[in-house]
Amino acid sequence: MNRLCIAAFFLLLLGCCQETVNSADCTQSATRDTIPLYAQALLEAYPDCIVGFANDSLIFADGSRMVFDDGVERSWLEMYDYCDVEDMSRLIYCDSVTDFCDPGRIRCEMLFKKMYGSTSQEVSNSTATIVWCPNIIGKKFPMNKVNHVDEQLQKVSNELDRHPEWTDYLQCSGTFNWRVVAGTNRMSPHCYAIAIDIGISKSNYWRWDNSNASETDTIRYHNSMLKEIVDIFEKYGFIWGGFWYHYDTMHFEYRPDLIIYRNMVRG
Ligand SMILES: [Zn+2]
Numbered sequence: 001m002n003r004l005c006i007a008a009f010f011l012l013l014l015g016c017c018q019e020t021v022n023s024a025d026c027t028q029s030a031t032r033d034t035i036p037l038y039a040q041a042l043l044e045a046y047p048d049c050i051v052g053f054a055n056d057s058l059i060f061a062d063g064s065r066m067v068f069d070d071g072v073e074r075s076w077l078e079m080y081d082y083c084d085v086e087d088m089s090r091l092i093y094c095d096s097v098t099d100f101c102d103p104g105r106i107r108c109e110m111l112f113k114k115m116y117g118s119t120s121q122e123v124s125n126s127t128a129t130i131v132w133c134p135n136i137i138g139k140k141f142p143m144n145k146v147n148h149v150d151e152q153l154q155k156v157s158n159e160l161d162r163h164p165e166w167t168d169y170l171q172c173s174g175t176f177n178w179r180v181v182a183g184t185n186r187m188s189p190h191c192y193a194i195a196i197d198i199g200i201s202k203s204n205y206w207r208w209d210n211s212n213a214s215e216t217d218t219i220r221y222h223n224s225m226l227k228e229i230v231d232i233f234e235k236y237g238f239i240w241g242g243f244w245y246h247y248d249t250m251h252f253e254y255r256p257d258l259i260i261y262r263n264m265v266r267g
Contacts, residue, residue, distance in 0.1 A: 002184075004150070006174055007121065008125035013134075021135065030056070033224050034199055035053045035066065035091075036053075036069070037261065037264055038089035038261050039058065039068055039085075039086075041257045041261035042058065042256075042257050044257075044260050045237070045255075045256040045257040046147050046256075046257065047250035048146070049115045049146065049147060053068070053125070056069055057066050058111075060114065062115075066085065066110060066111065066114065067085070068084070068085045069265055070086075076090075076091075076106075077200075077215065077216070078216070080102070080106060080107045080186065081109050081186060082109075083106050083107070084108060085115075087106055087108065087109075088257070089109075089261055090106060092129075092245065092258075092261065092262050093261075093262050094243065096243070097242075097245055097247070099218075099245060100245050102244040102245070102246050103243065104242055104255055104258055105246065107186075107187075109186075112189070112191075115147065115192075116144050116147075116148050116192035116193065116209065117144075118189070118191065118195060123144065123176065123191065123192055123193050124142070124193075126144055126145050126146055126193075127143060127150070127193050128143060129142055129143075130142075130143050130153055130154045130157065131157070132159075132172050132196075134161055135161050136167050137167070137170055141172060141196070143176070144176075144194050144254075145238055149193070149194050149254045152193060152238070152254060153236070153254070156233055156235075156238065156252075160229065163228075166229060168199060168202055169202050170198055170199060171199060171200065171201070172195050172196060172198050173191060173197045173199060173250070174190065175195065175196045176190060176191075176193035177192065178191050182222065183207060191217060194253060194254040195251060195252065195253040195254070196251075197200070197250040197252075198229075199225065199242065200250050200266075203224065203225060203248075205247070205248050205249070205250070206219050206246045206247050209232055211223050215246060221245075225249040230242065233240045233252045234259060237255070237259060239252070239253055239255045240252055253261065
């Protein structure tokens with residue numbers, strides 16, 4: 001277990017303490033100190049959608065609320081299938097791969113549907129077209145406008161576009177696609193038009209490399225994606241699927257909450 005996983009454990013304990021404070025003092029004017037650290041990261045990452053925190057709930061711009069921590073203890077596998085908002089902070093996104101840790105693959109479907117759209121049509125209606133690497137690729141793809149994901153991806157694209165030597169790694173095979181994650185009933189982040197797959201000819205996916213393996217099996221890791229490309233995506237709030245035990249090295253997904261939270265934890 002690496003240092004960040006240990007740090008996550010202590011933050012979990014800290015979160016429990018903060019929950020006690022919140023339940024004793026449940027006011028909308030909760031000070032920053034009484035807001036769990038991961039809720040602070042969400043507020044910082046998605047200020048257009050999430051505008052407050054009170055009574056153990058996130059407050060959205062439309063005035064609606066969502067429970068942050070439902071208090072249910074779930075196994076890792078259960079969290080991949082269903083989780084509350086707080087569960088998304090259980091594994092800290094970091095630049096190394098830890099056995100059976102997939103930080104970012106724990107996704108609270110309720111939160112993503114609330115922010116980005118709950119049907120294919122709703123998501124489609126909130127997308128804008130970006131031109132992916134205008135000079136070296138020049139193809140157009142839809143990306144969600146909510147939380148300025150489209151603008152952030154265009155910034156990634158503009159920076160990558162200065163590197164024709166990376167063209168093979170930058171071929172885009174898709175962004176928005178209303179589908180489940182292969183081999184599961186879970187909604188893919190591609191449903192919300194917040195993810196992009198690139199460089200399929202240079203990439204590795206755990207299911208392709210470990211035929212017949214299930215999520216509970218020990219698997220072999222492979223990667224050919226360039227770290228320089230990963231760094232540029234992270235700079236604009238996108239996490240990389242290559243840091244998952246169940247790796248997906250073509251996959252990048254807009255999750256600034258996890259990057260902000262990691263930086264908070266690191267101090
Ligand atoms: Zn993907």
